[in-house]
Amino acid sequence: MKVRVEVRLKPGVLDPAAATILRSLHRLGFDDVQDLVQVRAFEVDIAKVRPEDALADARAMADQLLANPVIETYRLDLVE
Amino acid sequence: MKVRVEVRLKPGVLDPAAATILRSLHRLGFDDVQDLVQVRAFEVDIAKVRPEDALADARAMADQLLANPVIETYRLDLVE
Structure with missing residues (x-):
């Protein structure tokens, strides 16, 4: 399954x-450009059969490595 | 209007x-992680009324600054 982990700075972080x-x-x-926000995303291919297992893995990866919980938030989306 | 510019490396670029x-x-x-692809995205707020104008602006920004056409491709999506 492919999961997309999208990481962005928390509101208020410069x-x-x-x-x-x-x-x-x-x-x-x-x-005409009024604002610009930068986002990082990771498309992670995970060898799990059940979507909930792939998402649980992706959440653990985001918590441990992909995002910095002090200044960043993330969202997960199942891509396929 | 808000346009999302998503930039990624061309296939084959390490x-x-x-x-x-x-x-x-x-x-x-x-x-279980088999592959990981990194993507950069920019959410650009553009003071244009017509979606086609905002997208044209975003395309010009991507061509001139946001993406490196030698090694990267990009896609545009109207967010709102």
Whole structure:
């Protein structure tokens, strides 16, 4: 099964990289851009038959390695 | 309008970071993980009224700044 783990900063956590990209877009002439949020995602192929097992594994991976629980949140989606 | 720009490496381009994460997952005991693909995404808020204008802007941003056309591909999705 393939699970997608999408990781993003918690609301209120500053993202200097996103701010830099936003400034660069303005400098390139994209004046209509009002905000930009960066997201990381992992598409993980897991050799489990039952969706609930794959999702449980993905949740454990996110908690232990893929996301930083102090500053990030994540969501899981079954892709296939 | 909010457009999501999802950027990933073209097939065949090596991703050493993803390989390292995959090894780390195995080391943590997630032996059922067979593959891991990393994706970057940008959620861009664009002050355009028509969806086709927002998407055209997002395409230009991806071409000029958000993606590296030599090694990456991207897809656009209207979020709202």
